[in-house]
Amino acid sequence: MSERTPDPPSITSWVADATTAPSMHNAQPWLFRHTQADGVLTMRMDPARAMPHTDPSTRGLHIGCGAALFNLRVAAARAGWEPDIRLLPDPADPETLAVITFAPSDGDDDLAGLYPALRRRHTSREPFTGEGVPxxxxxxxxxxxxxxxxxxxxxxxxxxxxxxxxxxxxxxxxxxxxxxxxxxxxxxxxxxxxxxxxxxxxxxxxxxxxxxxxxxxxxxxxxxxxxxxxxxxxxxxxxxxxxxxxxxxxxxxxxxxxxxxxxxxxxxxxxxxxxxxxxxxxxxxxxxxxxxxxxxxxxxxxxxxYGPEVPATPRRPVSEVLVLA
Missing domain, CATH: 3.40.109.10 (NADH Oxidase)
Known part of the structure; x- marks a missing residue:
């Protein structure tokens, strides 16, 4: 494994950050696989978490996985890595949503600056104050x-x-x-x-x-x-x-x-x-x-x-969503 490839602990940490993303009914419909030999991280949908009645086109599933992908970008940028992402790389394999490789970089300050919000962002179903947003x-x-x-x-x-x-x-x-x-x-x-x-x-x-x-x-x-x-x-x-x-x-x-x-x-x-x-x-x-x-x-x-802080909804352990190969 090249020293210019993120190590498994880094990948594990970034995937943990990725999974803080929202998804329809918090089904968390994502799976990741990291191949250490070539440094490729693959993101796939988890069809067991699809909703054929509520989301028959899987549009909502894709949106949730896209949110997780963005969180991954934020986490990598904070660590000084730039992801190269290919969306839907194989038309014959619709369950593979993205293939990601990483290269060292000076970092994307705009992305990295969002990192503190990853674990503070929670969907609120509480009343808001009614105060106008500037x-x-x-x-x-x-x-x-x-x-x-x-x-x-x-x-x-x-x-x-x-x-x-x-x-x-x-x-x-x-x-x-x-x-x-x-x-x-x-x-x-x-x-x-x-x-x-x-x-x-x-x-x-x-x-x-x-x-x-x-x-x-x-x-x-x-x-x-x-x-x-x-x-x-x-x-x-x-x-x-x-x-x-x-x-x-x-x-x-x-x-x-x-x-x-x-x-x-x-x-x-x-x-x-x-x-x-x-x-x-x-x-x-x-x-x-x-x-x-x-x-x-x-x-x-x-x-x-503007509203009260709300608790986080549960998340699957990284060991359930990430395979290190």
Whole structure:
């Protein structure tokens, strides 16, 4: 193994950082393999964590894996390494999402500067204060999306109303889809002591007693011990992350853009939550897009604001997701 190749402890550490990324229902649908002889790190999807009812195209799975890939880039940059990434390198093997090699570098200060946010960023399903997000902060988040080839469109007042209507339509569609409800239940039962994935009860957030924030109700009519209700903000700050095209590579890039936005928002002192409900239904997804935006394909709805710190959701041990060969 060349001294110009990262050693196994470095790779292990970077993959641990990568797995702090968000994913649909915290399913953590990624697998890594590092070949020490040539220094190649391969990232693959874990098909056992796909959701055929909620995410039949695997668009959401790709976005989660893209977010993990971005975290890997941040961790490597902090350590003084530059990753060379080939997305979807083998058309005959769709489960291989990326092949990565590393070269020493002076580091990417912009990427490395995001590192402190990796383990501070948590999806919040709690009420936000309703305090407005300053325009200069929103401009920085728009720039973060652009840096990854995506676009972040912050919704104006009328767009917020339209987005909330679409989320409510998706909630009604979900109520009539037993397969979707079963998948949600699969990933939202149990505790961190019992399983290192999914969303435990303490991270589900309260039920919405009042307010209009688009926070998904993961209880789906189930009784959850200790589940409470709360008043959410009346005028949520919502942004749509979108891309110009809509193929598998675009989804991976959207995941990287999403995570860059979330990490920057964390450094800016914001709380964030993700909502893909309306995007999971093709008949609703097209209506989410801002017709004036150059991003014709919405990939994620992001809620931004100021709120309490929330605990991290569980993560699989690195030994389960990384093979050192």
């Amino acid at each position: 325009e200069e902060v929103l401009d920085g988040l728009r720039g973060a999306a652009l840096a990854e080839g995506a676009r972040l469109d912050v919704a104006g007042a009328w767009q917020v109303e339209a987005l909330l209507d679409l989320v409510r339509d998706a909630e009604r569609a979900e109520e009539l889809a037993p397969g979707v409800r079963e998948e949600i239940a699969r990933w939202t039962t149990g505790s961190p002591a019992e399983r290192p994935e999914g969303i435990p009860a303490e991270s589900l957030g309260p039920g919405r007693y009042d307010g209009r924030a688009p926070v998904r109700d993961f209880t789906a009519g189930r009784r959850v011990e200790g589940h409470r209700s709360a008043v959410f903000e009346q005028t949520p700050c919502l942004a749509v992350l979108g891309t110009r095209d809509d193929g598998r590579e675009d989804w991976l890039r959207a995941g990287q853009a999403m995570e860059r936005v979330l990490l920057q928002a964390t450094l800016d002192g914001l709380a964030t939550s993700l909502n893909s409900q309306a995007l999971e239904w093709p008949q609703l997804r097209w209506a989410v897009r801002d017709p004036s935006s150059t991003a014709g394909h919405p990939q994620m709805l992001i809620r931004l604001g």
